[in-house]
Amino acid sequence: MQRREFFIKSFKNLCLCAGGGFLASLALNAKDRYYLRPPGADNEERFLSKCIRCGLCVNACPYDTLKLASLLDAPQNGTPFFEARKIPCYLCEDIPCIRDCPTDALDKKYLEKKDGIFEVKIGIAIVDSASCVAYWGIQCDACYRACPLIDKALKLEFKRNERTAKHAFLLPVVDHEVCVGCGLCELACITQEPAIKVLPRKFVLGKAGSHYIKGWDKEDEKRLNEDDTKNKTKQNRAQDYLNNEEML
Known part of the structure; x- marks a missing residue:
């Protein structure tokens, strides 16, 4: 009897290990895939901190574009996403997914703009x-x-x-x-x-760095003038130091 129980327990443990390995492999493969968030989820960290996995944005979408992620999907389980090749975002003017979001995980600033849907960054x-x-x-x-x-x-x-x-x-x-x-x-x-x-x-997007100036952009060019002022101030301090007899 003890021998039989031993084999049963061993078989159960083997199944658990195999199942755990299978789920782990799915999770690793999911991380390698990209996915698209609903309109208004501009910042992934901000979105995840506010999303409560309620699914209201999914229900609000008239085109069935959005779906909630499962363990087999790349996004965190229960969070909304979509696959453009299957069903893209049709850019509803009233943006119902953002409108029905109860936590502002989908940024409501786009609802306040006339053509806000054309300013989202999916x-x-x-x-x-x-x-x-x-x-x-x-x-x-x-x-x-x-x-x-x-x-x-x-x-x-x-x-x-x-x-x-x-x-x-x-x-x-x-x-x-x-x-x-x-x-x-x-x-x-x-x-x-x-x-x-x-x-x-x-x-997709890179980052040029703050030390590059867009010469055709007046607002960005102001930074160049500010840098010139700072450099001149530093030069003046150096001259004052060298000309100060007390320091010699």
Whole structure:
């Protein structure tokens, strides 16, 4: 009897270990995948600190874009996200997902603006020129026509086709400062795997550093004048020190 109980316990422990390993592998794989948050979740840390996993934003979405993450998904369990290739964000004017959020995890500042939905920062569209057929010379403007901010967030660049010398390239180009990351372009892409994908902004954007000045930006150029003033002050202090006889 004791031998039988030993084998039963051993089998149970083996199953628990296998199950735990399976869940751990799912968790590790999930971390490698990217995901998109609802409009208004600009800062991931702020969003996670305020989101209570209530699902009200999911229920408010009229297009069933949003869903709550499970253990099999990349985001933290119970938090809202969406996959643009399946169902993108259709940029509702009244932004019901933000409106119904009870904790301000989805920033309500966008509700106060006239065209607030076009100022959200969900992600940024990136074009893979190697797989985009427009870069092959095949005329395609599916993503361009699908963009709700056409000729602003997504533009077509006309370029001479040197290979044929007959047909022009119509190349999709994304303006990262305007793109809101709705994913409508990704859904419209005709290739088997989308040649244009929306990625979270933190995956895409770099940072130049504060020591670079935009000479064409008057507000940014003020920093240059401030730095000149500080440098002159430092030089004056050095001269005063050297000219001070008491210090010699």
